[in-house]
Amino acid sequence: MDWSKIPSLHALRAFEATSRLRSFSKAAVELNVTHAAIAQHVRGLEAEFGESLVFRQGRGLALTEQGKQFAQTLRTGFGEIETAVHDLRTQGETRPLNISATPAFAGQWLMPRIGDFWEKHPEILVNINPSIQLVDLARDRYDMAIRYGAGDWPNLNTKRLLHGDFCVVARPDIVAGRITDCLDDVQGIPWLLEGSMMERTALLKSVGVDLSNAQVKTFTTNELVLSAVHAGLGMSLQTGALVRSQIANGTLQNICDLAQDGLSYFVVTPKGNLHKDLKTFENWLFEMAR
Amino acid sequence: MDWSKIPSLHALRAFEATSRLRSFSKAAVELNVTHAAIAQHVRGLEAEFGESLVFRQGRGLALTEQGKQFAQTLRTGFGEIETAVHDLRTQGETRPLNISATPAFAGQWLMPRIGDFWEKHPEILVNINPSIQLVDLARDRYDMAIRYGAGDWPNLNTKRLLHGDFCVVARPDIVAGRITDCLDDVQGIPWLLEGSMMERTALLKSVGVDLSNAQVKTFTTNELVLSAVHAGLGMSLQTGALVRSQIANGTLQNICDLAQDGLSYFVVTPKGNLHKDLKTFENWLFEMAR
DNA sequence: CCAATATGTTAGCTGAACTTACAGATAAAT
DNA sequence: ATTTATCTGTAAGTTCAGCTAACATATTGG
Numbered sequence: 222m223d224w225s226k227i228p229s230l231h232a233l234r235a236f237e238a239t240s241r242l243r244s245f246s247k248a249a250v251e252l253n254v255t256h257a258a259i260a261q262h263v264r265g266l267e268a269e270f271g272e273s274l275v276f277r278q279g280r281g282l283a284l285t286e287q288g289k290q291f292a293q294t295l296r297t298g299f300g301e302i303e304t305a306v307h308d309l310r311t312q313g314e315t316r317p318l319n320i321s322a323t324p325a326f327a328g329q330w331l332m333p334r335i336g337d338f339w340e341k342h343p344e345i346l347v348n349i350n351p352s353i354q355l356v357d358l359a360r361d362r363y364d365m366a367i368r369y370g371a372g373d374w375p376n377l378n379t380k381r382l383l384h385g386d387f388c389v390v391a392r393p394d395i396v397a398g399r400i401t402d403c404l405d406d407v408q409g410i411p412w413l414l415e416g417s418m419m420e421r422t423a424l425l426k427s428v429g430v431d432l433s434n435a436q437v438k439t440f441t442t443n444e445l446v447l448s449a450v451h452a453g454l455g456m457s458l459q460t461g462a463l464v465r466s467q468i469a470n471g472t473l474q475n476i477c478d479l480a481q482d483g484l485s486y487f488v489v490t491p492k493g494n495l496h497k498d499l500k501t502f503e504n505w506l507f508e509m510a511r
Numbered sequence: 512m513d514w515s516k517i518p519s520l521h522a523l524r525a526f527e528a529t530s531r532l533r534s535f536s537k538a539a540v541e542l543n544v545t546h547a548a549i550a551q552h553v554r555g556l557e558a559e560f561g562e563s564l565v566f567r568q569g570r571g572l573a574l575t576e577q578g579k580q581f582a583q584t585l586r587t588g589f590g591e592i593e594t595a596v597h598d599l600r601t602q603g604e605t606r607p608l609n610i611s612a613t614p615a616f617a618g619q620w621l622m623p624r625i626g627d628f629w630e631k632h633p634e635i636l637v638n639i640n641p642s643i644q645l646v647d648l649a650r651d652r653y654d655m656a657i658r659y660g661a662g663d664w665p666n667l668n669t670k671r672l673l674h675g676d677f678c679v680v681a682r683p684d685i686v687a688g689r690i691t692d693c694l695d696d697v698q699g700i701p702w703l704l705e706g707s708m709m710e711r712t713a714l715l716k717s718v719g720v721d722l723s724n725a726q727v728k729t730f731t732t733n734e735l736v737l738s739a740v741h742a743g744l745g746m747s748l749q750t751g752a753l754v755r756s757q758i759a760n761g762t763l764q765n766i767c768d769l770a771q772d773g774l775s776y777f778v779v780t781p782k783g784n785l786h787k788d789l790k791t792f793e794n795w796l797f798e799m800a801r
Numbered sequence: 802c803c804a805a806t807a808t809g810t811t812a813g814c815t816g817a818a819c820t821t822a823c824a825g826a827t828a829a830a831t
Numbered sequence: 832a833t834t835t836a837t838c839t840g841t842a843a844g845t846t847c848a849g850c851t852a853a854c855a856t857a858t859t860g861g
Binding site for chain 1: 517520528542584594597
Binding site: 535550 | 806
């Protein structure tokens with residue numbers, strides 16, 4: 222497109238408005254400038270083209286034949302531009318943020334804090350969907366996912382939110398009187414585990430816990446696991462970040478930290494198109510994680 | 512059209528070029544600005560809409576889904592604008608100026624000076640058509656007429672070019688030795704007149720000249736009248752403006768001024784559509800008339 | 802590993818776009 | 832016929848949107 226042959230867009234707009242309203246003064250009102258600005262633009266176009274576009278008719282203006290044809294095509298052009306802008310604005314109307322998160326994260330970390338976000342941003346709706354699966358952000362129309370892993374998912378933006386350190390917790394009275402570091406002094410206390418957490422059983426094995434010689438109870442969700450822990454039915458392996466506040470307020474006892482480099486909670490967003498409120502929510506997540 | 516809801520046209524243009532070329536740098540070249548200007552415009556649009564429109568992809572850019580749709584409609588709009596400009600330019604290609612003038616004006620005043628116009632504006636072609644009739648400018652496709660009269664022709668623009676004062680002239684030797692003001696001392700010198708000039712005979716009668724008692728010779732055109740005057744065959748009534756230069760250089764003697772209010776030579780142009788070179792020619796005419 | 806090419810970003814500059822102020826033309830009201 | 836209202840015409844002066852300059856960072860090709 223050879224823009225060097227096209228006059229000022231402001232001038233073309235001034236002429237288009239003039240032609241539609243048959244008046245410099247009315248065009249000035251529509252464009253929020255003075256009639257002098259409009260007149261200068263239109264006369265400038267006439268000078269540039271070497272053609273009359275408008276002429277005086279009584280108190281108002283009329284268009285020459287060339288002016289009429291010119292204005293008609295310009296109006297179509299500016300009309301398309303207006304349509305494009307309108308369509309984009311309509312499309313950008315508020316729809317909720319769709320967030321996918323692991324159930325543990327959603328239940329243990331996010332939901333307890335979400336009240337703070339609602340208070341700070343009442344205008345932003347957030348849908349939180351607990352899922353243990355890696356959702357396809359584009360296909361399933363998620364704006365963000367909180368994932369646990371190494372962070373190397375292709376074609377996605379990833380930012381580490383929380384380190385994935387594990388710890389073993391139990392209700393304090395269950396381990397009362399036992400003085401020992403880590404797992405040496407918890408023989409006989411049942412293990413409470415989530416059935417699908419193969420990684421966690423692997424982790425326990427790697428630090429010497431022989432689950433085949435231990436009393437193990439499994440549940441379908443980590444929520445149930447945590448309910449059983451709170452009920453004093455045993456001890457459980459949990460990610461530190463999720464239970465940090467309960468350790469802090471004394472409802473749970475941290476028996477043992479089990480650091481595991483490389484696996485963390487990540488904020489995952491799609492490349493390209495981003496929800497207009499995504500950055501706001503993301504900033505809030507990192508603020509809460511500090 | 513609510514322009515307050517439409518962002519900067521410069522920004523929309525920057526985005527359109529970016530989307531078509533997939534590059535800030537290439538868009539900058541097309542628009543003859545720096546890549547920084549383009550980047551600022553596009554990011555400004557994203558901020559205003561609260562939507563991502565482009566994202567980085569390696570060294571270049573890609574469009575989001577919304578960006579693609581937005582760009583498509585904008586391209587149509589700017590395409591129409593380009594078409595409008597191109598059509599107007601094509602239409603305005605040079606054609607000659609068509610000028611109608613009275614034969615006397617054309618022959619005595621305009622043609623002697625036209626060389627100056629040709630020299631100053633070799634690119635402008637001018638067709639000069641001598642006619643004693645009032646041409647219909649629109650119907651007969653004249654861009655301008657030089658008319659003699661009161662100037663009150665309806666639906667036309669009129670500007671007085673030359674005052675219509677008359678004078679009586681003769682070759683200097685024809686009146687040598689006679690010392691008198693105006694017509695008292697020219698008894699016996701023949702009158703040389705153009706056959707169709709009823710107004711002039713009426714003017715002479717109104718100042719006391721009795722043509723029925725005088726020697727009168729008539730010719731078909733004013734050119735022939737002036738040739739006879741230059742040949743020393745008599746005296747003639749002429750419009751002062753047409754013979755002023757010959758009086759000044761001494762080839763003719765001004766015997767008498769006969770002022771006649773209200774009738775003058777006018778530049779007459781149509782309302783509405785004007786030839787692109789008309790103003791240039793008109794300005795030159797008034798320059799010559801000073 | 803280095804060079805080339807592209808985008809990101811901010812401080813500072815400037816001329817296109819505009820305003821101001823008045824004049825002139827035309828139509829409506831008195 | 833005169834006055835008032837409304838519109839365009841125009842030139843001098845003002846201003847900030849649009850831009851450049853300069854440097855940083857990211858990505859790709861050699």
